[in-house]
Amino acid sequence: MQSSYRAEDVTLLLKDITELVKPSPTEEREKLIQAGKHYCEMLPIEYVPTEKYMEVYQEALARFAGPTADAVGKLSDKIMERRGKNVVLVSLARAGIPIGILVKHFIRKKYGIEVPHYAVSIIRGRGIDGNAMRYLLERYEPAQLLFVDGWIGKGAILGELQKALAEYKGVSAELAAAADPAGITELCGTHEDILIPSSCLNCTVSGLISRTFLREDIIGKDDFHGAVYYGELRDADLSYEFIDAIEAHFTYGTYSERQEKQIEEGSGAEEVRELANIFGINDVNLIKPGIGETTRVLLRRVPWKILMDEQYREDAQLAHIRRLAAEKQVPIEYYPLKHYKCCGLIKKMADT
Known part of the structure; x- marks a missing residue:
């Protein structure tokens, strides 16, 4: 095409x-x-x-x-x-x-x-x-x-x-x-x-x-x-x-010699399930973790709120998240995340 x-x-x-x-x-x-x-x-x-x-x-x-x-x-x-x-x-x-x-x-x-x-x-x-x-x-x-x-x-x-x-x-x-x-x-x-x-x-x-x-x-x-x-x-x-x-x-150096971030204990999927329990979300598909997925939530879904790790409150890497959230009047809640810097939570439309 x-x-x-x-x-x-x-x-x-x-x-x-x-x-x-x-x-x-x-x-x-x-x-x-x-x-x-x-x-x-x-x-x-x-x-x-x-x-x-x-x-x-x-x-x-x-x-x-x-x-x-x-x-x-x-x-x-x-x-x-x-x-x-x-x-x-x-x-x-x-x-x-x-x-x-x-x-x-x-x-x-x-x-x-x-x-x-x-x-x-x-x-x-x-x-x-x-x-x-x-x-x-x-x-x-x-x-x-x-x-x-x-x-x-x-x-x-x-x-x-x-x-x-x-x-x-x-x-x-x-x-x-x-x-x-x-x-x-x-x-x-x-x-x-x-x-x-x-x-x-x-x-x-x-x-x-x-x-x-x-x-x-x-x-x-x-x-x-x-x-x-x-x-x-x-x-x-x-x-x-x-x-x-x-x-x-x-x-074009040897990238394999560079220090990698240590993987946090547990998987991202486990953290998502924890978030579902904490925020009373019964469908994990309404939870979109990570910068890329949070951006997608703000661009093409109906967000409920954005979770952002406190240590990245002013981080330039999340400036576009803060900008989109402000434009769309989506609240940002600061929450300690393990694997991710932010997470998008989609609004349950039955509640609207």
């Missing part, structure tokens, strides 16, 4: 459904999701950032391009050490795509190897796109495929990936991610809950494509999962500004 990414950077195994789906307002969509309609059967209206929010994004990009570049470099080295030159990167659309492109570029520049890079859809509760998997397995050996995402929140998509790939013999369910604050994979750039600046925006930093979509009246049995191309936003597209900014901070 069409996107603002260059064809040599990624092949999108997605069906273009532009103009076939009308986006739903946030509150309407949230009510439908909580009433049982699957999120993949709707698309959100893309958040149009305010001028002040874009100032925060640009500050975040300038400040945190370096840590993101370090995470990408370390991840890329681990990929080459473990998977070798025949690896095929398969990014999970859409948050995985910018990281997949960066890994591809890093490997090219450091190792002189041009690794193939694809993007596929995986949807919580619906699994991975079977037609995309067939496409890949017709062209590559199962062991070559490596799935890539931007970050791991509580591990829901990793669990979905593991379940979905059980039927594909020889395909590893290992997930490579730039950041894994949940502490559930070693194939990551860092276990810190870092701000990956691309998490601050939606399609305008993701090739102008929507999140993925699956509904049988539009996606046929032989189709890839779908996505919309927002060509009308091309003047606001920052996809390559982000990639170029991160690449400008690439260094």
Whole structure:
């Protein structure tokens, strides 16, 4: 399908459904999701950032391009050490795509190897796109495929990936991610809950494509999962500004020698279950931990409140969280978190 990414950077195994789906307002969509309609059967209206929010994004990009570049470099080295030159990167659309492109570029520049890079859809509760998997397995050996995402929140998509790939013999369910604050994979750039600046925006930093979509009246049995191309936003597209900014901070030393953050005792998923008990939330899907997931809650869900660890009250890395919360009048509660710097709690719509 069409996107603002260059064809040599990624092949999108997605069906273009532009103009076939009308986006739903946030509150309407949230009510439908909580009433049982699957999120993949709707698309959100893309958040149009305010001028002040874009100032925060640009500050975040300038400040945190370096840590993101370090995470990408370390991840890329681990990929080459473990998977070798025949690896095929398969990014999970859409948050995985910018990281997949960066890994591809890093490997090219450091190792002189041009690794193939694809993007596929995986949807919580619906699994991975079977037609995309067939496409890949017709062209590559199962062991070559490596799935890539931007970050791991509580591990829901990793669990979905593991379940979905059980039927594909020889395909590893290992997930490579730039950041894994949940502490559930070693194939990551860092276990810190870092701000990956691309998490601050939606399609305008993701090739102008929507999140993925699956509904049988539009996606046929032989189709890839779908996505919309927002060509009308091309003047606001920052996809390559982000990639170029991160690449400008690439260094090609031995990342494996750098000190890693010690993984906190227990997993991120356990901490999420603890939060559910403490805050009286009976559905853990309403809890979105980590900087990236908290940002998503503020951009396209209906937040109840934001939890923020007290020690990051004034941290520049969370400036965009504070800005969005202020814009949307969402309260911030300071709470001691173990694995994460912040956490988004989604409003239970039955209470409204």
